[in-house]
Amino acid sequence: MHESFFRYQNFFWLKVAIALSAVSIALYAWHTPSVVANGGTWLGYTLGTVAAVLIVWLAWFGARKRDYSSSSSKISGWLSAHVYLGLALIVVATLHTGFQFGWNVHTLAYGLMIVVIVSGMYGIYLYAMLPGRLASNRQGMTREQMLDEIRDLDETALGLADQIDSRVHEVILRSVEKPGVMLSFWQQLTAGKLGKDPLDSAERFLRGYQNDLVDATLFLDAQPQSGAQATMMYISNVMAGMEAEKVDKLRALMETVGRKKSLLKRTRRDVQLKALLQLWLFFHVPVSMALLAALLIHIISVFLYW
Numbered sequence: 001m002h003e004s005f006f007r008y009q010n011f012f013w014l015k016v017a018i019a020l021s022a023v024s025i026a027l028y029a030w031h032t033p034s035v036v037a038n039g040g041t042w043l044g045y046t047l048g049t050v051a052a053v054l055i056v057w058l059a060w061f062g063a064r065k066r067d068y069s070s071s072s073s074k075i076s077g078w079l080s081a082h083v084y085l086g087l088a089l090i091v092v093a094t095l096h097t098g099f100q101f102g103w104n105v106h107t108l109a110y111g112l113m114i115v116v117i118v119s120g121m122y123g124i125y126l127y128a129m130l131p132g133r134l135a136s137n138r139q140g141m142t143r144e145q146m147l148d149e150i151r152d153l154d155e156t157a158l159g160l161a162d163q164i165d166s167r168v169h170e171v172i173l174r175s176v177e178k179p180g181v182m183l184s185f186w187q188q189l190t191a192g193k194l195g196k197d198p199l200d201s202a203e204r205f206l207r208g209y210q211n212d213l214v215d216a217t218l219f220l221d222a223q224p225q226s227g228a229q230a231t232m233m234y235i236s237n238v239m240a241g242m243e244a245e246k247v248d249k250l251r252a253l254m255e256t257v258g259r260k261k262s263l264l265k266r267t268r269r270d271v272q273l274k275a276l277l278q279l280w281l282f283f284h285v286p287v288s289m290a291l292l293a294a295l296l297i298h299i300i301s302v303f304l305y306w
Contacts, residue, residue: 008080017084037098047096109294188275
C-alpha cells in the first residue's frame with residue numbers, strides 16, 4: 001500500500017525537523033554573546049552553515065527529482081525530508097540572523113529563502129493534488145486518446161452534416177476548423193476560454209434546426225388523407241419520411257457534437273492542470289537560482305568583510 005510522503009516512516013523526517021528546530025532554539029536561548037546576537041557569533045556561524053547546507057541540498061533535490069507523484073518509497077522518503085527540513089530551515093535561518101535585518105544582501109538572501117519555501121509549499125500541494133485530479137478528469141484515457149477521439153468525432157460529424165444539408169455542414173465545419181486545445185499559455189491556464197465557442201453556436205443552431213424539422217414533419221403528417229388530395233398526400237408522405245430521416249441524422253449529429261464538447265472540456269482541463277504546474281516552475285526555479293546566487297554573495301561578503 002502506498003504511503004504518503006507526509007507520513008513517511010511514521011513521520012520520521014517531521015521528527016528530525018522538530019528536533020533540529022528544538023536544538024537550534026535551545027542553543028539560541030542558552031547562547032549569551034558579548035554583542036547583540038547576529039550571524040557573526042560562533043552560534044551564528046554554526047546555524048548559518050547548517051542553513052546553507054540545507055539550502056544547497058534542497059535545491060539539488062528539487063533539480064534532481066521533480067516527479068513527486070511517484071509511489072517509490074525512496075522518492076517518498078526524499079520528498080518527506082525535502083518538505084519537513086525545508087520548514088525547519090525557516091527556524092534555523094531566522095535564528096542565524098539573530099533577528100538583525102536591514103537593506104543588504106544578507107536580508108535579501110533571507111527574503112528569497114522565505115519566498116522559495118512558500119512557493120515550494122504550493123508546489124508540494126500541486127504535486128500532491130494533480131495525480132488525483134488528472135485521473136478523475138481523464139476517466140481512464142490519456143490526453144492522446146482524447147485528442148484521437150475528438151478527431152474521429154469531427155470526421156463523423158462532418159459525414160452526418162453532409163447527409164443533411166449545406167447549412168448544417170457549414171456550421172459543423174466552422175466548429176471543426178477553429179483550434180480547441182493547443183492554445184496560448186494564458187488560454188491553457190484558463191481552460192481554453194476562447195470567448196464565443198463555435199461548439200456552443202453549433203449546438204444552438206442544431207437545436208433550432210431540429211425543432212423546425214420536427215414541426216415540418218408533424219405538419220405534413222397532419223395533411224388531409226382523402227378525396228382529390230391523394231396525390232398531394234403521397235408527396236407529403238415522401239417528404240415527411242425524408243424529414244424524419246433528417247431528424248434521425250440530426251439527433252445523431254447532436255450526440256456527436258455533445259460528446260466532442262465534453263471531451264474537449266476534459267482535454268482543456270488536462271492542459272490547464274499541467275499549465276498550473278508549469279507556471280509554478282517558471283516562478284520557483286528562477287527564484288531558487290536567485291537564492292543560490294544571493295547565498296553565495298552573502299557567504300563571500302561575510303568572509304571578506306567580517
